[in-house]
Amino acid sequence: MKSQQPQVSVIIPTYNRREMLRQMLESLARQTLQPGGFEVIVADDGSSDGTEDLVDSFSATLPLRYHFQEDRGFRVAAARNAGARLATCPILVFLDAGTVPGPDFVRSHLKTHSAVPRHHAVIGYCFGYQPYSGLALPAGEMTSLGPVEILRRHAGDRPFSDVRHTVFAAVDFDAGRMAAPWFLFWGMNCSVSADAFWEAGGFDEAYRSWGGEDTELAYRMFRHGTGFLISREAWAIELPHERRLLGNRQSLMRNARYLLKRHPDPILEITRDAFNYPDLGLVESGAAALAAWMAEAAPLDVLPELEKAAQGMPPDATVAIFGCGRAVPAALPSCVLFDFDPDLLAEATAAGRHAGYHALGLRTPLPTQSVDVVIITSRLEGLWSRWGDLIVAEAERIGKRVCGPPQSAQAARE
Numbered sequence: 096m097k098s099q100q101p102q103v104s105v106i107i108p109t110y111n112r113r114e115m116l117r118q119m120l121e122s123l124a125r126q127t128l129q130p131g132g133f134e135v136i137v138a139d140d141g142s143s144d145g146t147e148d149l150v151d152s153f154s155a156t157l158p159l160r161y162h163f164q165e166d167r168g169f170r171v172a173a174a175r176n177a178g179a180r181l182a183t184c185p186i187l188v189f190l191d192a193g194t195v196p197g198p199d200f201v202r203s204h205l206k207t208h209s210a211v212p213r214h215h216a217v218i219g220y221c222f223g224y225q226p227y228s229g230l231a232l233p234a235g236e237m238t239s240l241g242p243v244e245i246l247r248r249h250a251g252d253r254p255f256s257d258v259r260h261t262v263f264a265a266v267d268f269d270a271g272r273m274a275a276p277w278f279l280f281w282g283m284n285c286s287v288s289a290d291a292f293w294e295a296g297g298f299d300e301a302y303r304s305w306g307g308e309d310t311e312l313a314y315r316m317f318r319h320g321t322g323f324l325i326s327r328e329a330w331a332i333e334l335p336h337e338r339r340l341l342g343n344r345q346s347l348m349r350n351a352r353y354l355l356k357r358h359p360d361p362i363l364e365i366t367r368d369a370f371n372y373p374d375l376g377l378v379e380s381g382a383a384a385l386a387a388w389m390a391e392a393a394p395l396d397v398l399p400e401l402e403k404a405a406q407g408m409p410p411d412a413t414v415a416i417f418g419c420g421r422a423v424p425a426a427l428p429s430c431v432l433f434d435f436d437p438d439l440l441a442e443a444t445a446a447g448r449h450a451g452y453h454a455l456g457l458r459t460p461l462p463t464q465s466v467d468v469v470i471i472t473s474r475l476e477g478l479w480s481r482w483g484d485l486i487v488a489e490a491e492r493i494g495k496r497v498c499g500p501p502q503s504a505q506a507a508r509e
Contacts, residue, residue: 099131101158103205103286104182108174109192110140110166113149115334116192120149122242124156128202133188134158138178141166172298172308175282179289179297185213187292189309191283194221194331195242203329204286214291215322216313218270219284221257222246223333226343228254242332262376268325274382275362276323279375280313284331291321299357305343307350307370314358355458361385361435364457368485381481385455388477389436397472398422404470404498413466415494417456417486418474419443431461434474456486461493471499 105123109116116137123135135157137150141164150161162177164170179187188204190196200219207217222245236245249255257263259279270276295316302308317323351370355363362382369377397420405426408414412428419432421442432451434440444451452459455478456471469490479486479500490497 099129101132101134101184103128103133103186103188103201104179104184104289105133105135105188105190105201106138106175106178106182107135107190107192108138108140108171108178108282109142109146110169110171111142111144111146112192113142113144113146115336116146117149118195118334119190119192120153120157122195122198123201124153125198126196126201127199128205130157132205133201134160134182134184136160136162136178136181138174139163140170140174169304170300171282172302173300176297176300179292182289185289186286187289188286189282189284190331193334193336194224194283195334196284196331197242197246200329200331203326207324207326207329208286208288211322211324213288214294214320215324216280216287216291216316217285217329218276218280218323218325219286219329219331220263220325220327221281221284221331221333222249223255223335224281224283225254225258225333226338227258227340236335245332246330259375262379263325265376265379268327270323270325273323273379274386275317275378276325277313277317278310278366278369278378279325280309280316280323282309283333284329285309286329287316287321291316291319295319295321301353302350304346304350305339306347307354310366311354311357314354314363356460359453359460361453361455361457364455367458384478384481385435391477392474393436393439395474396420397474398424400472401427401470404468408468412468414468414470415459415461415466415490416470416472417490417499418472419451420472420474423449431466433459435478455482456489457482459489459493463492464495466494467496469494469497469499471497475500 139146147161150159153159160181162181164174175189186208204217208215266272298308298312347370351367355367365381366378402424405424414427415431417433419434421439423430423443430449432443432449433454433456435455437453440451440453471490
């Protein structure tokens with residue numbers, strides 16, 4: 096009889112989590128999709144606790160591959176990429192060593208992918224995943240009870256829900272209704288077609304501390320045309336373990352700054368603030384508001400505003416413009432331009448006289464007090480109630496004088 100061709104590669108990065116990994120591998124060995132239908136790859140980031148021996152002990156029950164990389168600090172992105180390079184299947188499932196999958200986990204990821212074209216990613220649900228707070232479960236329960244019984248006992252407990260649950264529920268778990276589904280694609284339980292993963296370039300191995308490498312990959316995949324789905328059936332449970340809450344948050348903020356530096360984009364200005372609060376709904380609501388205003392503001396001509404602002408301005412003044420639109424008056428000297436519409440920004444900078452940044456003005460790369468005047472135009476009016484305070488604060492940081500905001504926007508702010 097012909098053996099089953101595996102369709103799913105489950106990739107598990109790990110570092111000194113031998114006992115957690117044991118529980119995970121035990122659950123993978125009990126999947127309703129038989130082991131012949133998937134393979135498991137453990138990508139070890141330099142463990143010294145006997146992880147390799149543990150993996151070897153499962154070789155008779157799971158189709159396993161093991162990759163070891165030297166311990167040179169936190170390199171989970173590199174470990175995941177190494178695991179993906181060993182994968183032989185068209186679907187890559189990523190599962191952290193601190194999570195235990197439900198019995199239909201692999202089958203549900205496969206089923207979700209089978210229903211859509213190849214360039215898709217799936218966001219799995221993770222019960223008990225609360226990275227910004229303490230333990231969601233009593234520490235001993237997972238060792239004595241299986242994932243199905245744990246779920247039966249705690250499914251209605253709010254602290255046991257996935258930290259993203261409220262955002263998921265707001266769209267009835269339909270990622271197609273989301274403006275920024277990539278923001279919730281997290282490495283502890285997710286999957287993607289191998290084609291989409293490699294066409295986007297895999298994980299960025301410059302990430303060397305906790306948080307954000309999965310978000311950055313998902314952003315690139317989204318830009319490459321990858322669609323996103325949410326699967327409640329492809330669930331796993333986060334194992335209780337202590338977290339470095341303060342250290343993780345500091346690391347996440349450093350990585351958010353790197354994300355914005357690598358991909359200057361208005362939505363990533365918003366994302367940086369979402370990491371800071373943290374507010375998981377901020378990116379989704381912000382992306383939707385930005386898209387709506389971008390369409391409304393497309394015909395808005397701010398050239399008369401800029402001409403008025405240029406009157407009496409010294410010829411040697413350095414100027415930055417937030418919301419430049421498609422053209423800048425000839426009377427203005429060489430400027431630094433910011434706009435949330437990349438097409439209009441390209442028109443404004445086409446002649447090569449001005450530098451340009453695709454940005455709202457929440458976060459800019461300019462040094463403090465580096466320009467004489469910052470002009471804020473009415474192209475930002477529809478965004479004022481949400482981000483006006485931050486835009487003004489940034490303008491005041493980089494500019495010695497701020498011209499604007501428009502009176503109607505200022506009134507809405509007050």
